C-alpha cells in the first residue's frame with residue numbers, strides 16, 4: 091500500500107503542495123482530479139522522487155521512500171508514467187518494452203508473459219515491435235510507456251494524465267487495461283484533469299485544489315459531492 095502523509099513540496103521558494111495525505115491500496119484505482127495548476131503533477135513527481143518534499147512522508151508497504159532518488163523509488167516497486175512521451179525515442183518498441191524488465195532482474199519467462207498480455211490488449215505494439223519509438227504517434231507512445239511500466243510489474247503505478255494526446259477511441263481500452271491491472275493486485279493512481287472519463291473505472295476519487303485535498307470519497311459519490319461543494323460555495327458567495 092502507498093501512503094502519503096502531510097506532503098509539502100514546491101519549486102524554489104514557491105510552495106505547491108500544502109500538506110497532502112492519501113493512500114492507495116493494492117487492487118484499487120485512486121483517481122486524482124483538480125484544475126490546471128492545482129499541483130497534481132507536482133504530487134506525482136514528489137511521490138516518485140523527482141522533487142524533494144520539504145515536509146511529510148511517502149511510504150510503500152510501511153517502508154519510507156521520502157527523499158530517495160527516483161531510481162531507488164522505482165527499484166522499490168513504484169513506477170510513474172508521465173504525461174507526454176517519456177519512452178526512449180531511438181530504441182525500438184520491443185527494446186523499450188524490454189527496458190521494463192530490468193526492474194525484474196532479467197526474468198525472461200516473466201517478460202514473455204507480460205509481452206503476450208500487453209500485445210493482446212494493444213496489438214499495435216506487436217505490429218510495430220521493430221519500429222523506433224519516435225516513429226509512433228503520441229498516443230501510441232503513451233501506450234508504449236504504459237506497456238513498459240506493465241512489464242516492470244510495479245506494486246504501485248502512478249499514471250499522470252493517461253488520456254493526454256490519446257485518440258478518444260483508445261481511452262476505453264487504456265482505462266479497462268488499468269482496471270484489470272489494478273485487479274491483479276497493483277495499487278493504481280490516475281491523475282486526470284477531466285475526471286468524467288476515468289471515473290467509472292476508479293474505486294476512489296480525490297480532488298486537489300491549490301495543493302490541498304478538498305474531496306476524498308468513493309468514486310461513485312464524486313458527482314454528488316462536487317455539486318454539493320459547488321452549491322455550498324454559491325450560497326456562501328450569495329450571503330457575503
Ligand SMILES: Nc1ncnc2c1ncn2[C@@H]1O[C@H](COP(=O)(O)OP(=O)(O)OP(=O)(O)O)[C@@H](O)[C@H]1O
Nearest residue numbers: 101104106124125126127128129130131132133283
Ligand atoms: N518546473 C516547475 N518550476 C516552477 N513551477 C512549476 C514547475 N512545474 C509546475 N510548476 C507550478 O506548480 C504549480 C502546480 O503545477 P502542476 O503541474 O503540479 O499542476 P497540475 O495540477 O498537474 O496541472 P496540469 O493539469 O496543468 O498539469 C503551477 O502553479 C505550476 O505553474
